[in-house]
Amino acid sequence: MSSSPANARPAHNHKILIAGGGITGLTAALALHQQGQDVTVFESVERPRELGVGINLLPHSVRVLHDLGLQDALEEISILTRRLSFYSEDGVKIWEEDRGLHAGNPWPQYSLHRGRLQMLLWRVAVKELGQDRLLTGHHLASFEQDENEVRATFVNRASGQTVGTYGGDVLIAADGLHSAARKFFNPDEGPPVYSGLMLWRGAIETEPFLDGESMFMAGHDEAKAVVYPIGGPEHQKGRSLVNWIAERPVDFDVSTADWNREASPEAFSEYFEDWRWDWINLPELFAKTPVCYEFPMSDRDPLDRWSYGRVTLLGDAAHAMRPNGSNGASQGILDCEAITQALSTESDVTVALERYQEERLEKTAVLTLANRQSGPERVLQWVKDRCDRSCVEQHQCVPQDELAEAANAYKQLAGFDRAKLTSLASATSD
Ligand SMILES: Cc1cc2nc3c(=O)[nH]c(=O)nc-3n(C[C@H](O)[C@H](O)[C@H](O)COP(=O)(O)OP(=O)(O)OC[C@H]3O[C@@H](n4cnc5c(N)ncnc54)[C@H](O)[C@@H]3O)c2cc1C
Numbered sequence: 323m324s325s326s327p328a329n330a331r332p333a334h335n336h337k338i339l340i341a342g343g344g345i346t347g348l349t350a351a352l353a354l355h356q357q358g359q360d361v362t363v364f365e366s367v368e369r370p371r372e373l374g375v376g377i378n379l380l381p382h383s384v385r386v387l388h389d390l391g392l393q394d395a396l397e398e399i400s401i402l403t404r405r406l407s408f409y410s411e412d413g414v415k416i417w418e419e420d421r422g423l424h425a426g427n428p429w430p431q432y433s434l435h436r437g438r439l440q441m442l443l444w445r446v447a448v449k450e451l452g453q454d455r456l457l458t459g460h461h462l463a464s465f466e467q468d469e470n471e472v473r474a475t476f477v478n479r480a481s482g483q484t485v486g487t488y489g490g491d492v493l494i495a496a497d498g499l500h501s502a503a504r505k506f507f508n509p510d511e512g513p514p515v516y517s518g519l520m521l522w523r524g525a526i527e528t529e530p531f532l533d534g535e536s537m538f539m540a541g542h543d544e545a546k547a548v549v550y551p552i553g554g555p556e557h558q559k560g561r562s563l564v565n566w567i568a569e570r571p572v573d574f575d576v577s578t579a580d581w582n583r584e585a586s587p588e589a590f591s592e593y594f595e596d597w598r599w600d601w602i603n604l605p606e607l608f609a610k611t612p613v614c615y616e617f618p619m620s621d622r623d624p625l626d627r628w629s630y631g632r633v634t635l636l637g638d639a640a641h642a643m644r645p646n647g648s649n650g651a652s653q654g655i656l657d658c659e660a661i662t663q664a665l666s667t668e669s670d671v672t673v674a675l676e677r678y679q680e681e682r683l684e685k686t687a688v689l690t691l692a693n694r695q696s697g698p699e700r701v702l703q704w705v706k707d708r709c710d711r712s713c714v715e716q717h718q719c720v721p722q723d724e725l726a727e728a729a730n731a732y733k734q735l736a737g738f739d740r741a742k743l744t745s746l747a748s749a750t751s752d
Contacts, residue, residue, distance in 0.1 A: 334669040335359065339474050339490040341462035341503065343370060345377075345436070346637030346654035347496035348443035352390050353662040355451050362488065363447065364460035366479050366497070370444055372437025373582055375525040375615070376552045376565025378403070378537075379439075381422055381429035382738040383652035385746060386659045388429065395442055400432035401553040405536040408702055408725075411545065413599035416705050416717045417725040421537075427740055428747035433537060433550045435525065435563065436651075460485055462502045465493055465633060472632040492671045493633045494661065496654075499579065499622070501639030507630055514620035516576035517644055517694070521619050522568045522590050524611035525552065530562040531602045539699055542706035545570055545593045546699070547604055566607055568594060574618045585616035619644055621694070624687030629675035636661060641686035646697030649689060649736050656737070657682050689736055698732040701725050 336359055340347045343365030351361045379387070379400075387396060407418035422431030447456055460476035463484070467473070475487045495503030499514055530551060532538070537550030546569040551562040568590050587608045597604040608614070622642045628635040637654030660681040661674075668674035696703065701720065709719040733739040 333667055334665070336491040336665055336671055337489075338362070338492045338494060338665070339364065339472070339488055340494045340496055341474065341476075342366070342496035342498060342501075342637070342639070343440075343444065343447075343456060343458070344496060344498055344637065345440055345443065345651050346658060347494070348440070348447050349387070349390070349655050350494060350496060350636060350658040350661060351447050351455075352443065352450060353386070353658050354665065355447075356390060357662055357666040359662075359665060361451060361455060362490075363451075363456045364462060364474070364476055364488075365456065365458045366461035368459040370440065370458065372435065372441055374436030374440075375523045376433060376550060376567075377436040377439065377651055378550075378648035379432040379434070379655070380648060380652040380736070380738045381427045381431055381743055382736075382746070383655035384422075384429040384432060385743075385750075386655050390446075392442070392446065395446070396432055396434070396439075399438045399442060399554050400434040401535050401551050401557060403431040403433045403535065403537060403550070404533060407532075407536065407538040408699075409538060409540040410702070410705050410709065410713075410717060411541045411597065413540070413597070414713055414715070414717055416701060416720070417722065417729070419726075419729055425740065427738075427743045429743065433552050433565070435552050435554060435565075438554060457486075462495065462497055464506070465503070467493075467632045491632060492665065492675070494636050495633065495639050496636045498638045499620070499642045501635060503633060504622075504625075504635055504639050507627075508625065511622075513577035514579055514622055514642065516574060516579075517619040517621070518571050518573075519569050519619045520572035520574060520590075521617045521645075522585055522587070522608075522614055523566070523617060524587075524608070524614040525563055525565045526607065526611040527556045527561055527563050528607065528610070530560075531564070534562055539702060540597070541569075541702060543571075543696070543703045546702065547594065547597065549602070549604070549607075564607065566604070566611070568604075568608065569619070572618075576618045576620050579618050579620050581615070581617050583616055585614050587611070587614050589616070621690055624690050625683070627679070628683055629672075629679040631672050632675070634661070634675045634678065640683075641690055643686070643690040644693040644697070646693045646699050647689075647732055647736060649693070649697075652738075653686050653689065653736075657686075685737065692732065692735055698729055701728055
């Protein structure tokens, strides 16, 4: 890992408070600290743990993490994703494409355990910023600002007792789907917008499937599976830690949406009973998984503003989006790069936060809306609608060039098409 911090003297030095020690709060902390900014992170939970299951980091965001010196550490806990394939519900292939380095991109795509990624970032942040700059058990409750500073008050979430009030030049709210700061600025917004689809998620150590380094999606809008290996020590032993998601339409009250709610596979397994192919047996995979979680797939309507004076939103707090297209964390990491750039080059923090918003808001809004149309996964339903069941070896019912066009259009929208990545790489090496 590269030595980072305070080696760079920023053109402008600011005291920055970050609420939320998730993937984006921690990445922002590392990036800002690397630029010499004075950063403190306030995390709501008392003891951060390895929560969640699989997550993907796409090459455009991997670039940002590599620039923070995290490449070796990431490779230890990830799969460098080789390929993405789509199948119909009977296991017939629709389309496949190489991903990350295997597609000739300058950076890999990583598939990894979300909790391992968060804990890696946490450990590095402790090392780089110092333990006293990561305060746990600090839940952002309120804040006020004037022309001189922002003052944020934190409580112990369980007891509601105030644990401290801290002053700074800037408050970045990276406090996730149920962001307190977002609610403060948008009191009438209400709960997240439910997609009507429930995601059941799990991870299990098992035999590798396909080439052991590739992900697939199968099914259609009424029943879908997304499965991929997520690396780590299991992979080094020749095994796979396999992440799976099963998706079905379900009525649900989304106001309590929680990523970590346990569920039983009985809630969905009957819909996947026949999904046993010669290279993977999904009912068996689901049944053997020790713990399974349910998450009502939801997002937030795009806002027309994130930055209010000295306070701004970042990551899921700013633009929680449906996970189709594997872009949620990646887009949040791109926010971190933009806000670091803005704050390090601008003396007036309110101008910097406006500039950050200008750089990121529209791009993420467009993607949030695209993901409501199932993002790149919409080709699964195209096949469901058009196939007369005569496709046996591989689907011919939707022309391959139409599928390629859909895949590339989404990449361009999200900013990770090969032309864009190559130009970023040559700009970096200039
Ligand atoms: C427990 C958990 C499990 C998840 N599992 C998955 C998964 O398996 N797959 C997947 O694709 N995505 C998962 N996600 C979502 C994924 O992490 C995000 O979509 C993405 O990484 C963007 O991250 P973020 O840092 O903006 O938000 P989050 O990851 O939600 O992080 C927000 C952080 O802020 C903290 N926080 C919340 N409110 C406050 C407050 N008021 N004050 C201070 N801190 C606060 C939270 O404890 C959390 O650490 C999970 C999120 C969580 C919180």
